Amino acid sequence: MTGTFNHRDERLRRQAQQELQARPPLPTWQRRVVERFAVERGTGWYTLLNQFAPDTPPNRPDVVLSGPQGVLAVLLREEEPAWEDSRAAFVWTAELLAGVPTPHGMLTEAALRTVVVVPARTGRARSGHSGEHLLIAENELDRVLVGGERVLEATDALSVARHLGNSTFDLTPIGWNAQHIPAQRGAGETGVSGRSSGLFEVDQLREERFERAVRGPFQDWRIFLDDSQLGLVRRQYSGPARITGPAGTGKTVLALHRLAYLARRSTGELLYTTHLRNLPRIAEKQFRSLAGQVRDRVRFQHLHGWAREFLVERGRDAEVDEQQIEEAFRAVWERTGAGGPLATARPSRAYWKDEIDRVIKGRGLGTLEAYRHAPRRGRGGNLTPGFRAHVWEFYCEYERELSERGVYDHNDVLMRALDELGRKPLERRFTAAVVDEVQDLTLIGLRLVHAISGDAPNQLLLVGDGQQQVYAGGWRLSEAGISLSGRGEVLRRNYRNRTTIVDEACEFDAVNRFDDLDGGPAVTMRSALPVLGGGRAVHWRGADQEEALVAALRALDDPSDAAVLTRTNNAAARWEEVLRQAGFQVSPLDRWEGAPSAAVHVGTVHRAKGTEFRSVFLPDEPRPVTSYREEAEAGQRQALVAVTRARDYVWIGKVETR
């Protein structure tokens, strides 16, 4: 075997030497490197040499390689170059690559890495990522050519190489011929078009793409996007923009790609934020795997965390004591709420807490007069201006209680941060900010992200889905001074949920109170296009739900990546206990950072926003019967969020006692 390989390597080396002789000579060490690259043709790498090498402009790659581990923009330099040059070389190559179609989707620039190779005599290169590139010495080429994660199939690698060779005169194939390589078509494999464009026959492949390629070993959201996703990653927006789409349509994936794309074409810090505490941690982990080289450019932080940190930097108090807030509210409710007009109108403490959190403070209403006329979207209960005076009185009591206890609540933190920004804006705004799950922000939260980001091109991207709103209340973007002017986009292909799960989700009447507010087209789960067929939904009915759920968990073919989702914290705590006693390893959702684990995740639907699991269990739990429309609607939206966390399997319990 070895003999065969050596013979092949030798042939490839001689071919490369001949081709190199016909062009301006390279310094000896560079020639050695290019020959080595060319020999790797035998392991699936295609080499393209910059026609200007060794006098390549400093901001261009000397060599580009396409192979199993992706695409490499290689700079052969005597010394480590300035980061601006290696970044420019990356962007130059990325622009050539933009949207190469493959059977798995459009290739993204996550498949591309910049590698700087310096001569061996320089000694071992200062190893590792400098942020923009990987620096290695000539004798360390194995680090990028051998092993590592495989991201391209052989046909993809060749297709990409041909595309590069055919899209610029600057890159010349070495050791292979972009025009004459025969198409490779094996069983179940898609071949390469013989056309000189070097592209796949995309039209023929479109049909196959969803069914076959998505299931294939290389359907990876980091490396391949669909055409509408990739278009939005690269689109230039002249002001704030918004992306909507039903659950599982790749909104977060798109947002992460866009952050990476913008990070590589700008300076300064970028921000991914949301009101959810655990989502930034999960998104950060995904981003690291997508764009490790620019990971330090993007801050992943939930909005309250950002506001607290900002206030502290400005020397202002920002501590929030959850327990004190809860006690303050309870005291006021018992003193004036429970026996007063509020309880008569609506005997729910939580409802009036939401009225303060989501309407009065959430909208930053400073006077009774403002509250009298404020819209109360999605809140139900048509409160007359006269009745609102009672609510206002109750709110003032709550504020007095907080101030006597010397505490701020979460809304205070956002409002104080907004005030502080009004007094003295950020010295340097974020280059770009993405706000995920935007439908659940309060109006003050929305104003705050707008104040942080501004209106400049590409600076603010709002990502959300009105059908998945799980917190009360609502707003119009215009109330926060944000104008989209047509910069609203919709995604429709669902990559997460198998068809059966989507069908289950469509059973819920999850009214979208957002899209019709902002004038965009209302796209609901029913109009989503599931890419993955199959899936399984089990509706269990009976008396002993604990026994049934535990048995169903034990019966899973693949027990990894399972979650039990509940409506309330109490129910989550109880299920944690039940599962532990049944011998399961349990991981509370609020501490989860997105890493795969064998433990069963347990938490509320609120904590599960933005996450996904192979199997999801939704046990029945007692819920108050409601005659209020908005509560029923909220329940339906929560149920939709819960079901759409499942990729393959959903178990829905219903306790039926005699």
Ligand SMILES: Nc1ncnc2c1ncn2[C@@H]1O[C@H](COP(=O)(O)OP(=O)(O)OP(=O)(O)O)[C@@H](O)[C@H]1O
């Ligand atoms: N182009 C793609 N190819 C393959 N998988 C994809 C693609 N886009 C997204 N996915 C996968 O689909 C799933 C859902 O993506 P994502 O979380 O971005 O959706 P979302 O629209 O933000 O969902 P939700 O609104 O429910 O939070 C993820 O598993 C993601 O990896």
